[in-house]
Amino acid sequence: MTSSVPPPPLDDPEQSDPMFCPPLKWGILGCGRVSHDFSQALKHLPTQSIVACSARSADSAEKFAEKHKIGKHYGSYDEMLKDPEVEIVYVGNIHNSRKEIGEKCLMHSKHVLLEKPFACSVKDGKYLISLAKERNLFIMEGMWTRFFPAVQKARDLAMGSDKVLGQIATVYSDFNFNAADSDAYPSSFLYQRKLGGGANLLVAPYPIAAASMFFDGRMPEDIKAVGQLPGSGVAMLSYGFLCETPEETVVVGSKGRMKIGSPGHCPTMLSIDLKADGRGNLGKTLNFEYPLPEDTKEIIDSGGYFYPNSAGFLYEAAAVARCIASGKREAPQFTLEETMLNLRVIEEIRNQLGVKAFDED
Numbered sequence: 001m002t003s004s005v006p007p008p009p010l011d012d013p014e015q016s017d018p019m020f021c022p023p024l025k026w027g028i029l030g031c032g033r034v035s036h037d038f039s040q041a042l043k044h045l046p047t048q049s050i051v052a053c054s055a056r057s058a059d060s061a062e063k064f065a066e067k068h069k070i071g072k073h074y075g076s077y078d079e080m081l082k083d084p085e086v087e088i089v090y091v092g093n094i095h096n097s098r099k100e101i102g103e104k105c106l107m108h109s110k111h112v113l114l115e116k117p118f119a120c121s122v123k124d125g126k127y128l129i130s131l132a133k134e135r136n137l138f139i140m141e142g143m144w145t146r147f148f149p150a151v152q153k154a155r156d157l158a159m160g161s162d163k164v165l166g167q168i169a170t171v172y173s174d175f176n177f178n179a180a181d182s183d184a185y186p187s188s189f190l191y192q193r194k195l196g197g198g199a200n201l202l203v204a205p206y207p208i209a210a211a212s213m214f215f216d217g218r219m220p221e222d223i224k225a226v227g228q229l230p231g232s233g234v235a236m237l238s239y240g241f242l243c244e245t246p247e248e249t250v251v252v253g254s255k256g257r258m259k260i261g262s263p264g265h266c267p268t269m270l271s272i273d274l275k276a277d278g279r280g281n282l283g284k285t286l287n288f289e290y291p292l293p294e295d296t297k298e299i300i301d302s303g304g305y306f307y308p309n310s311a312g313f314l315y316e317a318a319a320v321a322r323c324i325a326s327g328k329r330e331a332p333q334f335t336l337e338e339t340m341l342n343l344r345v346i347e348e349i350r351n352q353l354g355v356k357a358f359d360e361d
């Protein structure tokens with residue numbers, strides 16, 4: 001599959017002024033949190049007007065209308081869709097009704113911006129797209145990330161004619177958060193499969209879209225998924241000969257995250273961000289630096305080093321000497337059991353990738 005929409009060129013008004021926009025009349029469907037945020041953001045754009053809002057309950061729609069100074073409010077989504085003044089509907093409700101609501105919007109000849117996820121299944125997604133095409137209406141998943149100037153710039157730098165990074169080999173992208181910070185368990189829709197809850201629909205669209213942007217929107221040839229339950233751990237590892245990765249080791253726990261700085265295989269820096277209560281709030285940050293000893297004249301005169309941070313071999317050598325002097329036959333910092341773990345994983349990777357071992361024909 002190739003990308004159907006190439007990135008806009010830099011001389012496109014969208015790029016040179018991301019706030020440029022011809023007038024449009026919006027109807028807000030669902031009066032919850034994201035609809036509130038979206039409505040707030042629209043206030044930066046004088047040409048855009050919210051002409052109506054709708055919620056399952058008249059009371060909630062009225063309160064929302066009052067807060068955002070919206071002229072019309074409806075206690076039913078269907079009622080708002082009949083309003084001829086509404087040109088486009090922003091759908092900010094829960095996931096399980098995407099198909100039904102998307103269909104209704106289109107059948108009422110409204111353009112539609114559906115919050116992510118676009119749909120709860122491939123089948124529903126295809127259906128909505130074909131219906132929008134048939135009715136000649138705009139439809140889009142609210143992948144707002146794509147429209148941030150920083151992301152547009154990243155896309156242009158990497159994927160535009162200059163291709164400043166060369167051929168893209170690897171994209172790392174993650175998005176995890178502690179849902180309990182914003183959503184009470186178990187009542188929120190986030191935790192209810194029947195309502196379209198779950199991180200798979202709520203969060204996965206972001207890192208997937210981050211990756212596809214740098215691979216021209218092509219469908220991945222191979223997907224291997226690993227799931228994680230509370231209490232289990234997961235490691236995402238990458239190695240190779242093709243390009244220089246950030247080479248950082250990031251460790252994430254329920255109370256914070258830690259980064260062993262680049263170059264991760266011979267680091268001198270470590271930082272820890274401890275989490276505070278609430279989404280995205282950081283408490284303390286701790287930074288540690290362990291500079292290597294400066295090169296002596298003797299070392300410089302004899303050619304310095306070939307590889308990064310090689311002075312750090314001194315720590316290994318010193319520890320080996322300490323072990324031997326104290327009668328140890330292996331080092332506690334890296335046991336022989338872990339060496340065997342390394343070998344087992346290496347062999348397993350080779351088997352899964354179908355790569356031959358050094359002694360195979």
Ligand SMILES: NC(=O)C1=CN([C@@H]2O[C@H](COP(=O)(O)OP(=O)(O)OC[C@H]3O[C@@H](n4cnc5c(N)ncnc54)[C@H](OP(=O)(O)O)[C@@H]3O)[C@@H](O)[C@H]2O)C=CC1
Pocket residue numbers: 029030031032033034035054055056057060092093094095115116117142144189195201202
């Ligand atoms: N782009 C972004 O940054 C963000 C996007 N989102 C997306 O926005 C959408 C809504 O998320 P968010 O605003 O946080 O959710 P909310 O919990 O605030 O709910 C949004 C609306 O969904 C309806 N709703 C909530 N719970 C139920 C339920 N149990 N049964 C039926 N309807 C229900 C309500 O509509 P009504 O008002 O009509 O009663 C509610 O106002 C999701 O698609 C989510 O993925 C969410 C956060 C940020």
Ligand SMILES: O=C1OC[C@@H](O)[C@H](O)[C@H]1O
Pocket residue numbers: 116182202203
């Ligand atoms: O799309 C989203 O869904 C969940 C939110 O918590 C998050 O901030 C948002 O971007």
